Amino acid sequence: MTEIPEDIPLNVKQIYLDGNSITYIGPNSFSNFTELINLELRSNKISTINDGAFEALVNLKTLDLSLNELEEIPAMPIATLEKLDLARNKIRTINDGAFEALVNLKTLDLWGNELEEIPAMPIATLEKLELGRNKIRTINDGAFEALVNLKKLDLYYNELEEIPAFTINDGAFAALVNLKTLNLRGNELDKIPVFAFEALVNLKSLNLQGNPFKCDC
Numbered sequence: 001m002t003e004i005p006e007d008i009p010l011n012v013k014q015i016y017l018d019g020n021s022i023t024y025i026g027p028n029s030f031s032n033f034t035e036l037i038n039l040e041l042r043s044n045k046i047s048t049i050n051d052g053a054f055e056a057l058v059n060l061k062t063l064d065l066s067l068n069e070l071e072e073i074p075a076m077p078i079a080t081l082e083k084l085d086l087a088r089n090k091i092r093t094i095n096d097g098a099f100e101a102l103v104n105l106k107t108l109d110l111w112g113n114e115l116e117e118i119p120a121m122p123i124a125t126l127e128k129l130e131l132g133r134n135k136i137r138t139i140n141d142g143a144f145e146a147l148v149n150l151k152k153l154d155l156y157y158n159e160l161e162e163i164p165a166f167t168i169n170d171g172a173f174a175a176l177v178n179l180k181t182l183n184l185r186g187n188e189l190d191k192i193p194v195f196a197f198e199a200l201v202n203l204k205s206l207n208l209q210g211n212p213f214k215c216d217c
Contacts, residue, residue, distance in 0.1 A: 004029040014038040021045050027052040036060055043067040049074035066109070073098045081105055088112040099123050118143040125149060132156040145175050153179060156207070157186040163196050174199045186210040
């Protein structure tokens, strides 16, 4: 299947189109599915999504676009969305405002893309952020400033060479007071600054395996 079928009943709540050869999502592909809650488009060949493709999905809670060929994050004007899966695409950058409309998002998966830096992520409701197996070298100032409800952050197998001083009043993790799990496995870290994780007062699990640490003791 290379296109969205035209004979899907309009009152469906779930659509599964995984494992096809769909390449393009047009402006009217889902324009009549106002009751849709779950949309699965995993394992296609989607490289282009029209800006208006998801505008009508006023009840959508889960959108799976993993294992496609997207190079940028499409417009997501879906205020009801709670889970967005963009894993294993070819996304290199996150444009400003990419997630602004996602005011109820709880889970964002960007595993296995080609991101090199983390910009500001203005998603106050987010609880789980998956950024493993990218090419991330830089965590920009304020990247996680809005993520006051984040509980799990995966940054494993990236190219981070240093951790900023994540103190209570400064640094990339300063707002993450509810974080419980932090995975930094398989990066290029060779040292950990004093007070690096001072702000993470609720942290229960910290994974630093597979980093080339140098001992100065």
